[in-house]
Amino acid sequence: MVNIILCDDEVESLQRTQDEIERIKTRLPYPVEVITYTDTDYLMERINNRELESDILIIDVDMPKMSGLDIAKYIRQNKLDIVIIFLTGHDEYVYSSFEFSPLRYIRKEFIKEELLYALIAACNNVDTKKNEYILIKAIDGNYHIKTSEILYYQMENRRCNVYLADGCVFFTKYKIKELRKIVEEKDDAFVQVNSGCVVGLRHIRFMSKGDIGLEQDKIFQISRRKKTEVEKIVMNYWEDRR
Incomplete structure (x- = not known):
């Protein structure tokens, strides 16, 4: 709809x-x-x-x-x-x-x-998946969140933390592979830029010299192994929305 x-x-x-x-x-x-x-x-x-x-x-x-x-x-x-x-x-x-x-x-x-x-x-x-919701099991409780609001999630101190575009952070016990499965069953507008970080394609503002920049001035390094794949996914996403 x-x-x-x-x-x-x-x-x-x-x-x-x-x-x-x-x-x-x-x-x-x-x-x-x-x-x-x-x-x-x-x-x-x-x-x-x-x-x-x-x-x-x-x-x-x-x-x-x-x-x-x-x-x-x-x-x-x-x-x-x-x-x-x-x-x-x-x-x-x-x-x-x-x-x-x-x-x-x-x-x-x-x-x-x-x-x-x-x-x-x-x-x-229109991004028809932007209103998809997932259930996140965080350390302090369960949360129902929109996939489109996920800025990025990454491994920190052996747990995967989820960062939203509005500044909220959820501390989970998921491994990054587990969380990718939960998120991408509902919404595939994400790309893993290195072994410990997945970013929302909607929130990417620039890609340059092996780095990827998001809203809130967040910058992540793209691993050399993933560089070609990430660049292709991001460019295809941008081309589809021209």
């Missing part, structure tokens, strides 16, 4: 877009669920509080309270994993939207011609 947020302050325009999604939804790669907003304040409140499970945001660029560009800027600054599609009746906004890395730009007058292909591309860009 792919979750789509549709935000447009013009009720008639929002309804047209929603109707078009309903018309084409059987032609999309995944089932979709649509949530609509006309009030940008309420949308921002929910985004701020991390209350939305959103994969794709289709948003009108030109709105009175808060523009679609402002909301896109907030999403990018906070590194939220949302595919953005801009919707507008004004072509002059196209160039000013590029800095927010929208996937597509749809003109309202061509909604029937452009929406289907934009949503197919967006669905293919």
Whole structure:
């Protein structure tokens, strides 16, 4: 299931877009669920509080309270994993939207011609495994966590510790091979960079000179034995999400 947020302050325009999604939804790669907003304040409140499970945001660029560009800027600054599609009746906004890395730009007058292909591309860009959960048995109890939130896990003092993107750490008794099996049965977006460390492909920010850099300024050395394999896996992952 792919979750789509549709935000447009013009009720008639929002309804047209929603109707078009309903018309084409059987032609999309995944089932979709649509949530609509006309009030940008309420949308921002929910985004701020991390209350939305959103994969794709289709948003009108030109709105009175808060523009679609402002909301896109907030999403990018906070590194939220949302595919953005801009919707507008004004072509002059196209160039000013590029800095927010929208996937597509749809003109309202061509909604029937452009929406289907934009949503197919967006669905293919969405990481459909990001909401997978696993049970982690830690020393201080059991935890239900999203695989997409795992920044990396590594062996430390004979135990495998799990580090999340929000800074949480879980101290487990697993060996790295055991934990890899648990994680990768649900989600294969991980790569082992050396004998003691596995990193989340979603969180890699650079790869250079035998090192791999993640969010939170974490840098790990890629073992020489794994260098070719790791580089291939990372580059394929990045290419698939272009």
